[in-house]
Amino acid sequence: MKKPLRSAAITNVQEAIMIARHAAMALDDWPNGFYRLLETPPGAGSGNTEISKQFGALYGASFKLLAPEPFDFVREAFRSYLAQTWRRPITARHRRLVEEMQDHDWVSGRVLKECGVAPALVRRIAQANPLASNEARHRQRNHIAFSKSAILANAHQYSGGLTLAQAAVRLGLPRKRVRQMAEDGFLDVLPRASASQPWIISVQSVVGWETISDRVTCPPIANAQTARSQLRKLLWSRRAWRLFLSHARARRLAMWHLDGDTACFGDFMIDADALNKLLATEDDDHEEWFSVSHAARKLGVKDEVCYHLVRKQLLASEVGILRDRECRVVHRSAIENFQSTYIPLVSAAKECCTTPRALLATIRARGIEPMCGPGVDGCRQYFLRLSDWSRGPLLHVAVGHNVSPPAGRSA
Structure with a gap:
């Protein structure tokens, strides 16, 4: 009822039955029955920041109309219900509750600032844990309440947090690798709402990798x-x-x-x-497309050498989508075709048991020119065409020719 315990309708049997039924439901399974009654109070609003409006006349009746001594258990159950479900601060306007509920878990950001937690850290923790904050609108303004226990627990973990550069120094790794560890979940990191926010890495997660x-x-x-x-x-x-x-x-x-x-x-x-x-055991043999850097590892050359081969179209490639981004990719068949068409000068020299410099002079003396290399097109590595390279005739000429290292080089 909007106005319970009013005597104007005291002779109305229907209203008396409804009051008695609600009272019996509350008292029969105490305090759970009383909690169910508070969940849907008659004449109450929803989403209010004021307790008096949220619980309607039940709030005023519990504290004003019921006698202090025999009905203290009702008010105690009401405060217990608020401590469990009320996700808003208990402020001075709740004068009947502020003294008894000083340890209420939900507080404002100003209270957390007085506890030594910076507002920026409070917002980052709230973004990481949605259950740690609750936003409500009151008098045309948005008010955010925070769970004091959740914020302080995480603030203790991240207040001495490390930046990305500090974590890289502690771990002895490049910043790129530490950032990948953070993005892949191997480090405990507060989420960032934008790229401009700094990284906050938990010290405990870094210590876990140090030990x-x-x-x-x-x-x-x-x-x-x-x-x-x-x-x-x-x-x-x-x-x-x-x-x-x-x-x-x-x-x-x-x-x-x-x-x-x-x-x-x-x-x-x-x-x-x-x-x-x-x-x-987790190799990528099932993959068909590779990046240029990945193809360089497959060929056993440096990245810049592989990029040069792609630019000179010695290694077939095309622009495609790899790992959700557009880049130049190389098919597995192109790598196999390159390996069956060209041979590195270093590998050919090993077959002839000689040095690359000696073999290069020998094949040029016989009229065979490498397809690419430092003296051909600026590539850092020499490659020969397998059709021009016949191991038999060159083997007898190359073996023993300048086998010892040139002067000035370490043995």
């Missing part, structure tokens, strides 16, 4: 290499970097450093052969 290695007194493998040294050898692609981090976090790949050494993650030692086997 992932084992301390040893002597290296278990003689030819072990650091994680940083593998970035250009085996972990050159983002996919390979992601697989490496997954294996390292799951302890499927052993990492260690000498006892007493304070090495960071990039300096941890790993078995390159074991890493190669782990990555080979």
